[in-house]
Amino acid sequence: MKTTKSYLSKTVEDLKPSGIRRFFDLAASMEGVISLGVGEPDFVTSWSVREAAILSLEEGYTSYTANAGLLELRQEISSYMNRSFNVSYSPNTEIIVTVGASQAIDIALRAIVNPGDEVIVIEPSFVSYVPIVNLAGGTAVTVQTKKENDFKILPSELEQVITKKTKAIMLCSPNNPTGAMLNREELIGIASIAEKHDLLVLSDEIYAELVYDEEYVSFAELKGMRERTILISGFSKGFAMTGWRLGFVCAPEEISQAMLKIHQYTMMCAPTMAQFAALEALRNGREDVNEMRKSYRRRRNYFVQSLNDLGLDCHQPGGAFYAFPSIRRTGLSSEQFAEKLLLKERLAVVPGNVFGESGEGHIRCSYASSMEQLQESINRLKKFLENV
Known part of the structure; x- marks a missing residue:
């Protein structure tokens, strides 16, 4: 043996x-x-959020939801993204409620990566990015930022690592672990690289609610970038809901529906009571x-x-x-x-x-x-x- x-x-x-x-x-x-x-x-x-989850249990909402999540929640996410970040996604075909933002990243990469594809990871980076790229069958290509630039990536630094095999760029702003946040002009520089080389951008926007000095700009809001962007977010950080394990992903329909197939087979749906909690958070947690x-x-x-x-x-x-x-x-x-x-x-x-x-x-x-x-x-x- x-x-x-x-x-x-x-x-x-x-x-x-x-x-x-x-x-x-x-x-x-x-x-x-x-x-x-x-x-x-x-x-x-927040207490009202916890209370909404308790109420959902008391009322017997203990079954599966739709694979993509409660339609009511997806509609609320669509409204939230529109009013807060000026991006528009269809709740019917372009939004999936996931088990945390980490699962959203996982199914996004598995939906787009073929063996041999390269995904650029900007370092310092969240510890999961490189392993998840590898688990999806891709190759993580890291590019290092510099202290003298406040750990902000420059377009010229991205350009140096792009090859014919490059499929996507992983972007996280505000960044974990550095807290670096890219402004509109800096994001436009990255957008120009994505357009020039016909790349997708996985934009991890989980910290979008936690910005302190400037207006937050979603990468998907930039001209021509909505169709190139897989926008990942959730409730863990901004809404103090880490243990609820609830995230979401917004993407163009063809990409979103590909991700949904993976989600159906591996996760079925996100926890029902957590979805009712998130609904309350979006409606009354501001x-x-x-x-x-x-x-x-x-x-x-x-x-x-x-x-x-x-x-x-x-x-x-x-x-x-x-x-x-x-x-x-x-x-x-x-x-x-x-x-x-x-x-x-x-x-x-x-x-x-x-x-x-x-x-x-x-x-x-x-x-x-x-x-x-x-x-x-x-x-x-x-x-x-x-x-x-």
Whole structure:
């Protein structure tokens, strides 16, 4: 008999475990730890949203929904995208409710990627992008952004990695882990590259609600880009609904219907009670979202300024809830810094290298924590730096 390991898929066997999980699991085993590691709002889902889910259960809505999701929810998503981001999608044929934005990314890539196709991933990037491209049978081609450009991708940098095999560009703005947000002019530069080389763009807009200084621009809004864009979003970040596992994807009909086939066979539909909760969030959750955004902005201003005061050079993130300071002055690698900080000061951050090579020399800190915890985190960082 063959060994158990010999039965494994080579693609899966080659996948590396998430670097975020390693530090999160280590922190969870220790007492007195403050964690700035997990990319999750510290707010509880709004009461009216929770109540809507409870009511749906009490009224007996426990069956499957349509594969694409409740039509009523898709209609509300269509209205929301139109009024908030100036993009229009048919609720009948161009919107799918998914199990989180991560599933939306998965089925999008599986719907468009053929063996040998290349997908450009802009680093530092969310840890799932490269593995999901590989699982879809494609080849992830990474392009690194630079600290001196505030981790914003330049069209010339994209141009350098495009080949005849390039199928799509993965775009995330505001970015996880850097918080970098591309403005309209910067997005137009990327759009020109997509048009020139006839590429699709997977635009991960999960942090669209969490922007602080500029107007948010959806990539699909740009002239000529709607038909090239697979727009991915959801309720986890802006609506503080991570545990509900509910996202959505908007795309031109032919692409959307291809994704729906995969969704039908692998997931059937998103959880019914979560869909009723999302319906309430879109209809009546605006005030809570605005209050959360204001709170994050105050925390960002305090935390980023404090990091710079400590000598950890950090650009001002335009969105999301992450700071990405440089720790190069310490002489430690990202992993050494994060591990020593955790063991010595009980402060958990994520080493920047888990987000790609260009993240080395940095750490990701989530400021989705209370102001009291952020202040204590700065105190612990200061103590650690004094003894490095």
